[in-house]
Amino acid sequence: MEINPYNVLIDRSGTNAEKYALRTHLFGTDEVRPMWVADMDIATPEYVLEAVKKRLNHPVMGYEIMPDAAYEAQIGWFARHHALIMKRQWLSYSPSVVASLGCAIRALSEEGDEVIVMDPVYPPFYATVKHNRRTLIVHPLRRDAEGVYRFDLDLLASQVTSRTKLLLLCSPHNPLGRVWSRQELEALGAFCLDRGIRIVSDEIHCDLVYAPNRHLPTASLSDALRENTVMLIGPGKTFNMAGFLISTVCIPSEELRERYDAERKRLHWGEGALLSHVAFEAAYARGDAWYAGLMDHLAGNVETIASWASSQNAIGYRKPEGTYLAWLDCRTLGMGDRELRDFFVREARLGLSPGLGFGKEGSGFMRLNFAVPRSVLEEALESMGRAIDGTR
Ligand SMILES: Cc1ncc(COP(=O)(O)O)c(C=O)c1O
Structure with a gap:
């Protein structure tokens, strides 16, 4: 069977990857799935590495x-x-x-x-x-x-x-x-x-x-x-x-x-x-063929988040027109920005980017980087869902 390179799980912990190495510094623990820095947990194309x-x-x-x-x-x-x-x-x-x-x-x-x-x-x-x-x-x-x-x-x-x-x-x-x-x-x-x-x-x-x-x-x-x-x-x-x-x-x-x-x-x-x-x-x-495959994969992730978001009423999500970043409207959770960030870390075990870091208009939002294998995204959404259920 052909391997789908966009769905291969890659362990980046223990490398100098910023997204992983700064977990304790930023979130107070390395027991979080980091979905913040805008790079992908997907391998750089093989033909680039070969060159x-x-x-x-x-x-x-x-x-x-x-x-x-x-x-x-x-x-x-x-x-x-x-x-x-x-x-x-x-x-x-x-x-x-x-x-x-x-x-x-x-x-x-x-x-x-x-x-x-x-x-x-x-x-x-x-x-x-x-x-x-x-x-x-x-x-x-x-x-x-x-x-x-x-x-x-x-x-x-x-x-x-x-x-x-x-x-x-x-x-x-x-x-x-x-x-x-x-x-x-x-x-x-x-x-x-x-x-x-x-x-x-x-x-x-x-x-x-x-x-x-x-x-x-x-x-x-x-x-x-x-x-x-x-x-x-x-x-x-x-x-x-x-x-x-x-x-x-x-x-x-x-x-x-x-x-x-x-x-x-x-x-x-x-x-x-x-x-x-x-x-x-x-x-x-x-890069044309690899890129086409990447866009199919990311477009699938956009839809995965959309169907998850429509299955619960807590997080507002409008599909992005571009980027691999989801801008999650968390205002109905009724938390302050600090509390929101801590909630995602402690309850969902996710390291996301707090919206306020992008400016005042970002208050009440969180940014999630979905450039990950599908199974990783599904697990992250599940843990987010469980954390939200726990608040009800
Ligand atoms: C809009 C935008 N510009 C620039 C960068 C960073 O680019 P570079 O690493 O080339 O400085 C990012 C990375 O997230 C970005 O989102």
């Missing part, structure tokens, strides 16, 4: 450049999967998307300038703005009548000033799982263009999108938006290879690219590590 092993057969591990073939592999992937035709000179190496975020903030704004961040969002968005001494404009994302989180451009217009220089966009959105529509992105893009606000678009989750939703790269929407966008992308999420510390930044505008490059050179982060180059190139060049 890395092959490179190890050569005995010299000296300085290396990131080869054009690696960039070309990524360009090919984006052309095939996102209908975005990138040019080689638009791209540069970065050790991580968060590092690129900081570099872009420094390159495209001054100390004291304002940067828009939407709440809730991946926590380093706030931290990177603060660490670089820029001022945060926190724009709340709120649910509409259908329960869909939206930004509000009238409210945003009242929040921005002449010192607002950047918008940090998370597209698709972590933790909400939103895949912004063309209409939404065009409206937001026009808002920024009108006011001279540059967009730094974190698209690290761009491949993890469920049909019929489609990811639209911000830079693909119009010529004007292409020239106004710094796009942050990488294979870390899609191929579960965040530990290779390799991503890229795509900046079509020559002016923005020059400013970004000047800042990047100041940081001296070079061109990355030799095994990462090999992994990156292989992942993008040969």
